[in-house]
Amino acid sequence: MISPVLPLCCALCCSLIQFLEPACEEKPSRRVEPAESSDTLALSKVRNIPSSPRQEFPADWSIKTRVLFMSSQPFTWAEHLKAQEEAQGFAQHCRATETTLPQSVQEPQLCTELRCAFQQSLVYWLHPSLPWLPLFPRIGADRKIAGKACPWAQDEALQQVLRSDWSVSFTSLYNLLRARLCPYFYVCSPQFSVLFRAAGLAGSSVPTAAIAPTTRGLREAMRSEGIEFSLPLLEESRTRKQKNSEETPSDDDDDGSFSWLEEMGVQDEVKKPDTISIQLRKEKHEVQVDHRPESLVLVRGSNTFTLLNFLISCRSLVAVAGPQAGLPPTLLSPVAFRGGTMQTLKARSISGRARVQGGFEDVFSLEVLGPILPHALHALTLLLGPAQRGAFRALLSPHEPSAAFNTRAAPPQEAVHQDLSACGLHPKTLEQLSQCPTLGKSSIRLLEMKDYAYTWKA
Incomplete structure (x- = not known):
C-alpha cells in the first residue's frame, strides 16, 4: 500500500533536483548540503548517455533492489488506492490483462485504469x-537474517x-x-x-x-x-586478447608445441612441461575469475x-x-x-520543496523497493510515460551479482520463432525482453524519458 505523502528535508530535495536537471541545461544555483546523498554517489558511477534518444531502452536482466522515479509532475495517482482498485489490479495480474492507456493521461489521479494497472505492475511471486x-x-x-527466528536451523x-x-x-x-x-x-x-x-x-x-x-x-x-x-x-575476454596480441606468445598458448626448441637444437636439454602443468596453465584464467x-x-x-x-x-x-x-x-x-x-513491491510517493534562487520549487518522486524484476521495471515505465506527460527520470539500484545476466545468451543471428503470448507479459514488455542483451556485464543505473523517448546510463 502507498504511504501518505511526507515532506522531505532540504538535503533530499536538493538531491532529487539534481536528478531532474538535464545535463545540458543550466539552472539557477541551489543551496547544496555538505553531505552527499547515497543517490548522488550512485549516480557518479554511471557512464555516458547515448547520443540519440530511442523509443525503447535495452532489456536489463539484473534484479533491482530500488528504483526512484522523479518528475516535475506529481505522483498523486499512485497514492491511496481504493480497495476496488487494488482488487482489480490483483485480478488483472492473475488474468494477464493487457491495459492500453492513451499517450497522455490528462487527469492521472482520476484514471481508474492507470491506478489498477499500477497495482498490477507491483505483483511478483515468491x-x-x-x-x-x-x-x-x-x-x-x-x-x-542474523538474530531472526530460524526453527529449522x-x-x-x-x-x-x-x-x-x-x-x-x-x-x-x-x-x-x-x-x-x-x-x-x-x-x-x-x-x-x-x-x-x-x-x-x-x-x-x-x-x-x-x-x-x-x-x-x-x-x-x-x-x-x-x-x-x-x-x-x-571467452570474449580471451578472444579480445588474442586479437590484440596475435604475434606475441602468451600464457594462453596451450598447444604444447615446442618446435622452436628443435630449431635451436636444444630440445633434449630443456625439460618440457608435463601434461598436468599444461592443463594448469590452461585453467589459470578460469580460476582467476571465480x-x-x-x-x-x-x-x-x-x-x-x-x-x-x-x-x-x-x-x-x-x-x-x-x-x-x-x-x-x-x-x-x-x-x-x-x-x-503472491507478493507486492513496496511503493511510496514523496514530495517536497527545494530552495532555488528567488524562492522554492516542487520536487516529486516515486520510490519502489524490490526485488524489482525485469518485466516490472518495463511495466512501470509503460505507465509513467502517459501519467507523467512523457518525461521522468529513474535512478536504479541493481543487485550487483545479477548484472552479469545481461551477457548475450545466444550466438549472433540465431533465429528466434517462439510463441510466448500466453506467458503473462504485456506484449511490449515481451518484445523488449525478446531482444538480445546488449549491456554485457553492466546494468542500467539511470533511465530518462523526455518527449516519450529514452536515454540511459549504465
Whole structure:
C-alpha cells in the first residue's frame, strides 16, 4: 500500500533536483548540503548517455533492489488506492490483462485504469514465504537474517520438509517455463543466483539458464554431471586478447608445441612441461575469475533440464552454517506457480520543496523497493510515460551479482520463432525482453524519458 505523502528535508530535495536537471541545461544555483546523498554517489558511477534518444531502452536482466522515479509532475495517482482498485489490479495480474492507456493521461489521479494497472505492475511471486525473514537478496544477507527466528536451523527433519517443498515449486516453475507459460524465473542462493529464461527470450531459440557468480568447484561439479555450458564473458575476454596480441606468445598458448626448441637444437636439454602443468596453465584464467562477473556460466537447450536435476540435489545450494543454514534458495517469478506466494513491491510517493534562487520549487518522486524484476521495471515505465506527460527520470539500484545476466545468451543471428503470448507479459514488455542483451556485464543505473523517448546510463 502507498504511504501518505511526507515532506522531505532540504538535503533530499536538493538531491532529487539534481536528478531532474538535464545535463545540458543550466539552472539557477541551489543551496547544496555538505553531505552527499547515497543517490548522488550512485549516480557518479554511471557512464555516458547515448547520443540519440530511442523509443525503447535495452532489456536489463539484473534484479533491482530500488528504483526512484522523479518528475516535475506529481505522483498523486499512485497514492491511496481504493480497495476496488487494488482488487482489480490483483485480478488483472492473475488474468494477464493487457491495459492500453492513451499517450497522455490528462487527469492521472482520476484514471481508474492507470491506478489498477499500477497495482498490477507491483505483483511478483515468491517461494518460500517467511514474512519475518528478508528472502532477497540472499548473497551477502547474513547480517540481515542474523538474530531472526530460524526453527529449522537445528532440525534436520524440518529442513528436509522445506527442501522437498522447494523442489516441488522449482520443478513447477521449470515445467511452466518449458511450456512457455512462464517467461523466466530466478533461483537465489547464498552463493550464486540462476536465471532461467524460456525459448524466445534474450534472442535465443532454446531455453537458457545463466549462473553467476560461480567457482571452479561448481563448474567441475556441473561437468561431472554431464552439463554442457560456456563461459561467454571469459571467452570474449580471451578472444579480445588474442586479437590484440596475435604475434606475441602468451600464457594462453596451450598447444604444447615446442618446435622452436628443435630449431635451436636444444630440445633434449630443456625439460618440457608435463601434461598436468599444461592443463594448469590452461585453467589459470578460469580460476582467476571465480566469484567475479566473468565467471558467469551459460547453459542452453536440453542441458537446462539436467541443470534442474543437478540443482535439486546440489548440497552447496543450501548453506550448512550461519544465519541461512538449512534455508532453501529463494524462487522469484513474474507469474504464479505451485507453492508460490503472491507478493507486492513496496511503493511510496514523496514530495517536497527545494530552495532555488528567488524562492522554492516542487520536487516529486516515486520510490519502489524490490526485488524489482525485469518485466516490472518495463511495466512501470509503460505507465509513467502517459501519467507523467512523457518525461521522468529513474535512478536504479541493481543487485550487483545479477548484472552479469545481461551477457548475450545466444550466438549472433540465431533465429528466434517462439510463441510466448500466453506467458503473462504485456506484449511490449515481451518484445523488449525478446531482444538480445546488449549491456554485457553492466546494468542500467539511470533511465530518462523526455518527449516519450529514452536515454540511459549504465
